[in-house]
Amino acid sequence: SSEDQNKRRKPNILISGTPGTGKTTTSVALAEATQLRHINVGELAKEKNLHDGWDDQFDSYVINEDLVCDELEDAMEEGGNIVDYHGSDFFPERWFDRVVVLQTDNSVLFDRLSKRGYPETKIKNNIECEIFQVLLEEAKENYPEDIVVALRSDSIEDMSRNVATLTEWLRNWQPVS
Numbered sequence: 001s002s003e004d005q006n007k008r009r010k011p012n013i014l015i016s017g018t019p020g021t022g023k024t025t026t027s028v029a030l031a032e033a034t035q036l037r038h039i040n041v042g043e044l045a046k047e048k049n050l051h052d053g054w055d056d057q058f059d060s061y062v063i064n065e066d067l068v069c070d071e072l073e074d075a076m077e078e079g080g081n082i083v084d085y086h087g088s089d090f091f092p093e094r095w096f097d098r099v100v101v102l103q104t105d106n107s108v109l110f111d112r113l114s115k116r117g118y119p120e121t122k123i124k125n126n127i128e129c130e131i132f133q134v135l136l137e138e139a140k141e142n143y144p145e146d147i148v149v150a151l152r153s154d155s156i157e158d159m160s161r162n163v164a165t166l167t168e169w170l171r172n173w174q175p176v177s
């Protein structure tokens with residue numbers, strides 16, 4: 001609704017997905033193409049100490065949800081942000097105009113996580129997270145169906161197409177008048 005959109009002049013996009021699906025790489029490329037601001041939530045939480053320790057499963061800090069939301073509120077109200085984080089369940093629903101869930105083929109994801117030097121159990125947990133579409137389900141539970149989009153991220157071609165698709169979507173986005 002117009003109230004939810006908060007009269008921002010530029011949209012906010014959330015890029016979520018299992019570790020290794022390409023959130024950060026895609027966000028950086030999209031920020032370059034659109035001049036939107038890339039916010040890597042894990043990095044932000046680390047820099048500003050908005051966390052309660054390390055989450056090994058998701059390879060990021062266990063962020064302190066209240067502190068992170070307080071920190072982001074002004075930027076999100078202003079609009080024009082690409083938020084890079086695996087999960088989506090604690091951000092206010094009104095913040096986002098698009099929620100992207102990146103998805104990667106199991107064997108491709110396995111290779112990427114191996115290259116990161118993840119131990120076997122951690123790779124297995126993340127592959128399971130991907131197989132059961134945990135983060136897609138989470139996004140669907142927390143945002144309107146029509147703003148959630150699952151995008152394949154197996155190859156460089158996929159990534160280029162995803163950046164092009166999202167750039168086109170952004171070009172057509174209209175602020176609430």
Ligand code: ADP
Pocket residue numbers: 017018019020021022023024025026112153154155156157158159
């Ligand atoms: P995430 O932020 O989701 O954990 P990254 O963006 O760090 O994932 O990507 C993990 C690794 O996979 C990086 O080495 C990156 O270059 C590679 N990668 C990510 N997406 C793709 C893609 N669509 N095609 C090929 N390689 C990719």
Ligand code: MN
Pocket residue numbers: 023024025
């Ligand atoms: Mn990342």
